[in-house]
Amino acid sequence: MISVIFNGKETVLDGEIALDEFLSARGFDPAEVIVELNGAVMEGEGHGGLLLKDGDLLNVFRIVAGG
Amino acid sequence: MGVNLFLSTPEREKLEHAVVGIAGAGGLGSNCAAHLVRSGVRKLVVADFDAVSAGNLNRQFFFADQLGRKKVDALRENLLRIDPELELVMHDVELTAVNAPEIFRTCDVVIEALDRASAKMMLIRTMLREGKKVVAASGIAGWGRSGRIGLVQAGEHLYLAGDGESAAEGGDGAYPVSPRVGIVAAMEANTVIALILGVEV
Numbered sequence: 001m002i003s004v005i006f007n008g009k010e011t012v013l014d015g016e017i018a019l020d021e022f023l024s025a026r027g028f029d030p031a032e033v034i035v036e037l038n039g040a041v042m043e044g045e046g047h048g049g050l051l052l053k054d055g056d057l058l059n060v061f062r063i064v065a066g067g
Numbered sequence: 068m069g070v071n072l073f074l075s076t077p078e079r080e081k082l083e084h085a086v087v088g089i090a091g092a093g094g095l096g097s098n099c100a101a102h103l104v105r106s107g108v109r110k111l112v113v114a115d116f117d118a119v120s121a122g123n124l125n126r127q128f129f130f131a132d133q134l135g136r137k138k139v140d141a142l143r144e145n146l147l148r149i150d151p152e153l154e155l156v157m158h159d160v161e162l163t164a165v166n167a168p169e170i171f172r173t174c175d176v177v178i179e180a181l182d183r184a185s186a187k188m189m190l191i192r193t194m195l196r197e198g199k200k201v202v203a204a205s206g207i208a209g210w211g212r213s214g215r216i217g218l219v220q221a222g223e224h225l226y227l228a229g230d231g232e233s234a235a236e237g238g239d240g241a242y243p244v245s246p247r248v249g250i251v252a253a254m255e256a257n258t259v260i261a262l263i264l265g266v267e268v
Contacts, residue, residue, distance in 0.1 A: 031185070031188065032184055032188065034188075034191065034221055034225065034227070036221045036222055039222065039223075040222050040223075041195065041221050041222035041224075041225055043192070043195075043196070044192075059219075059221065061205065061219065061221055061227055061231060062205060062206075062231050062232060063184055063187050063188050063191070063203070063205045064184055064205050064206050064229075064231070064232060064233070064234035064236075065182060065183055065184045065187075065234045065235055065236050066094075066182065066204075066205075066206070066207045066208050066233070066234055066235030066236075066243050066248075067091050067093055067094060067095045067096070067179075067180045067181050067182045067187065067204060067207070067235075067243075
């Protein structure tokens with residue numbers, strides 16, 4: 001079991017899972033979100049096999065139409 | 068001299084020397100530009116390929132006698148009426164990942180004020196790759212819920228204003244209207260000025 005802080009809330013996961021899998025399980029379209037992991041904005045949409053680890057700080061921001 | 072007579076000399080110098088880019092001259096961009104100019108920013112680089120249409124007047128910084136005019140031309144005219152001594156570089160062009168770096172090359176910070184989600188994302192990512200500070204907007208539509216609009220920082224260089232969810236995509240109340248769009252536009256401008264002056268965003 002690991003614990004990450006996702007959008008400000010402590011979130012317990014079964015184990016280290018791929019960031020991409022975490023996002024898709026929560027219904028995020030990778031083309032429409034800015035992902036910030038441990039203080040850094042991730043480039044691009046796919047994150048390879050990058051795994052979420054215990055204590056990670058993850059913020060996901062939706063970029064929605066309108067301007 | 069600028070139109071903001073409240074500024075201290077150091078503040079005036081910082082704002083006069085800043086070059087601010089604005090991607091999009093619609094609901095967010097046109098209003099943001101007005102706020103920046105009234106605050107004392109003198110140099111803007113603005114890009115928008117669209118023309119003023121009747122549906123724009125409910126929120127955009129244009130007027131009924133400007134219908135049909137290119138937004139970059141109409142906006143230039145309106146901004147110069149506030150401060151006749153601005154340095155405005157206006158690009159009547161659709162921004163892409165290819166032309167945006169050159170268009171905003173001289174800018175210290177770029178405001179994302181585009182409409183389609185894919186365009187917003189393209190502009191954010193392109194400008195971050197160029198090492199620019201970016202102030203972007205997401206979630207501006209509808210009425211009320213003013214308190215849900217906020218400003219967050221993502222990483223070192225990106226700021227996001229809006230509520231992060233109210234998309235302007237049609238349907239019940241999912242349209243952009245002046246007050247709420249105005250709040251987000253003002254927030255973007257206020258953030259840019261705070262960055263230029265080096266004060267808390």
